[in-house]
Amino acid sequence: MAAVQFRKQQADIINYKGGKVGVSAVPGSGKTFTLSHLAAKLVTRLSRRGALDTEEVLIVTFANAAANSIKAKIAEILAAQPGMLPHVGYRVRTLHGLSHDIVRERPSLVGLAEDFQIVDERVSAKILDEVVSTWLRVRGGELLQRYLHPEQESNLPRLLNHEDNFPALAYNIADQFIRQAKDRELAPNTLRTLIDSRPKDAPLLPLASFGMEIYEAYQRGLQMRGAVDFNDLVRMALAALNSDSHYLKRLQTRWRFILEDEAQDSSRMQEKLLRLLSSDTNWVRVGDPNQAINTTFTTANPIFLREFLEERGVK
Incomplete structure (x- = not known):
């Protein structure tokens, strides 16, 4: 496979080592492509450290279609690298899917039965x-x-x-x-x-x-109905993590790096969840702060990404 040529801004992202980073990217700039390559590079770094049994790169986005696209791209990149397994070392989830994972693992922390349903x-x-x-x-x-x-x-x-x-x-x-x-x-x-x-x-x-x-x-x-809705999931995921410091620490250790695509479509509570999971450290947020496509029927607002880009300590 021919070497991939990255533009300067893309190369700067690919060379990420750690910390909080905010990337303002307009549609068509290749942000999802770049984020997929960064994820693959971080997985490779974890593999070289022998950490894949206990650590993962967590990639989150808003929609299922985007999650599937990112997952396929990362698998393609890793499959082309000797010694790397295409589906190991990372997890790609929507924000609601991630919240579901957290609550489903420990439903009793938020007063839910093991067989709770999602409407x-x-x-x-x-x-x-x-x-x-x-x-x-x-x-x-x-x-x-x-x-x-x-x-x-x-x-x-x-x-x-x-x-x-x-x-x-x-x-x-x-x-x-x-x-x-x-x-x-x-x-x-x-x-x-x-x-x-x-x-x-x-x-x-x-x-x-x-x-x-x-x-x-x-x-x-x-x-x-013994059920919760999608908005309950994020709220309950936060409540579960805040109620059990050992559970929170385990997930923070598991997801050493968190990469967020389409960050302009995150709500205040979703941002709070990722900030908690990342220990406010190794967190990359990529999005267009001037354009959000999911604000009409959600509590998402691009202002949260704009505020993050101006936050002290964000590169």
């Missing part, structure tokens, strides 16, 4: 839709009246009807409320305490109360 986005949306619809039938008029001008109250039945936009708006508000709460590691009981502890003369927060009640009912729906 996909379709089932999650169905549960939420049922919860919101039930709430609106019982209390939707009460919520709407707080925002309607007195002259519009005659329109209340129409607004509550599923042919109008209000039910869809209520669903979207509830969905974002739950996602944001989980991204901030706020369980329903914690939020309930915050809302109930406000001074009696404080302004009413009808939308917050609505979101809170939907969040509580949604979580009960998951619990009845």
